Amino acid sequence: MEPIRNHTIEESDLITGCIEGDRRMQEELYKRFSPKMYAVCLRYASNAEEAQDILQDGFIKIFKKLDSFRGDGSFEGWIRRVFVNTSIEYFRRKKYLQPVTEKEENTIEGKYVSALDELAEKDILELITRLSPGYRTVFNMYVVEGYSHKEIGDMLGISEGTSKSQLSRAKALLQELVKNILKTDRNKFYHEQP
Incomplete structure (x- = not known):
């Protein structure tokens, strides 16, 4: 056949x-x-x-x-x-996710200036793979798939607050990764100049 x-x-x-x-x-x-x-x-x-x-x-x-x-x-x-x-x-x-307390949830919610705009989509996807499984899953479900925190909580068996904190932490880690990449690229640029 x-x-x-x-x-x-x-x-x-x-x-x-x-x-x-x-x-x-x-x-x-x-x-x-x-x-x-x-x-x-x-x-x-x-x-x-x-x-x-x-x-x-x-x-x-x-x-x-x-x-x-x-x-x-x-x-x-x-x-x-x-x-x-x-x-x-x-x-x-x-079972990659750990629940968070209400106090932790309230302190984690932060404002992040997004440096992701300076990277290509493939670079961002590669950075996402560097996140821990918990952060990566919530990030994908919220940002890529478009689920709400309530839906994510229901699907993963976690609280809405845990979903929010996982996303917040994922964004913070991605921001740090992006800053490090941009800093490295900037340093390379200055060192390569004649």
Whole structure:
């Protein structure tokens, strides 16, 4: 059986084929969406191995739940949501977050001048991977995925205040990383001048 290697297969045919258990269609679905979904997994994972585990779990869920896709919205959007939720579930099992007290929550809320505007998107994504899993997950859910602190709290089983403090700490750490990079670049510039 030769694999299907084109994107001219209609999504509806691809979905139907996968639901019916057609291995070639399942392989095509995997090849079509795995690169983008792996990128989603990497944003939440601590390393490439974790990202691979999440990717595998996500595709298992996709194939099991494919018949629940109703066609409301884009198919890729539905798949992406499954992967975000799978990443969050994986994160919750690892228990990376520590609750904070109300006093800590009130002192953490700070105002940060964003130096992130001076970096390219790929640089920012690379910096995000340097955050601890707890900070990285809350940052991704709030900034990238657009969840509210209440939603994040509900999904991760933490308080809204813990979500806010994790985001605040993530921003502070990112700001420090950016300042260090900019300072290093500035020093290189001045030392390289004739």
